[in-house]
Amino acid sequence: MLTNVPQVTFKTRVRDNSLSGDNPFRWQDLTSSEIFDNKKIVLFALPGAFTPTCSSTHLPGYDAHYDEFKALGVDEVYCLSVNDAFTMFQWSKNLAIKHVKMLPDGNAHFTRLMGMLVKKENLGFGDRSWRYSMLVENNKITALFSETGKMDNCSDDPFNCSDADTMINHLKA
Numbered sequence: 451m452l453t454n455v456p457q458v459t460f461k462t463r464v465r466d467n468s469l470s471g472d473n474p475f476r477w478q479d480l481t482s483s484e485i486f487d488n489k490k491i492v493l494f495a496l497p498g499a500f501t502p503t504c505s506s507t508h509l510p511g512y513d514a515h516y517d518e519f520k521a522l523g524v525d526e527v528y529c530l531s532v533n534d535a536f537t538m539f540q541w542s543k544n545l546a547i548k549h550v551k552m553l554p555d556g557n558a559h560f561t562r563l564m565g566m567l568v569k570k571e572n573l574g575f576g577d578r579s580w581r582y583s584m585l586v587e588n589n590k591i592t593a594l595f596s597e598t599g600k601m602d603n604c605s606d607d608p609f610n611c612s613d614a615d616t617m618i619n620h621l622k623a
């Protein structure tokens with residue numbers, strides 16, 4: 451198992467009210483160091499924005515438990531998917547996500563280095579992330595909940611252990 455999170459740069463979009471026009475957002479690089487250095491971070495990764503289980507349960511579950519994560523000493527909760535920044539932003543907006551930060555890994559650099567990149571060509575998705583969650587303390591992966599049976603072109607995308615409740619139980623133990 452990896453000990454440290456991969457060092458990559460994510461391409462994110464941030465609101466900038468100094469910009470005029472209908473779309474006051476600009477690109478901003480976000481590095482692994484900026485996310486993980488000297489912080490206790492929960493990150494969960496899923497196969498795709500706007501997909502049914504990810505939308506109904508996985509992402510909303512973490513958002514609903516955000517205050518509990520904070521009370522347990524977690525600094526931030528991130529949702530990662532191999533999707534672009536525009537898609538991740540619109541998905542979060544569509545679900546009225548209040549707290550979880552969206553992490554677009556469109557080039558899959560982080561996911562590949564995590565060893566979590568799988569093919570989903572059976573669904574026309576290309577390469578995506580296997581479903582997992584992890585606790586990261588100052589860049590070190592101290593807990594990893596990866597769904598069993600990681601494989602290419604998985605037909606049923608298991609979702610049993612990378613949920614918010616499992617992570618909360620781990621933090622309380």
Ligand code: BEZ
Pocket residue numbers: 497498501502503504505573607
């Ligand atoms: C889902 O979250 O329901 C899902 C994820 C990947 C492929 C298909 C569905």
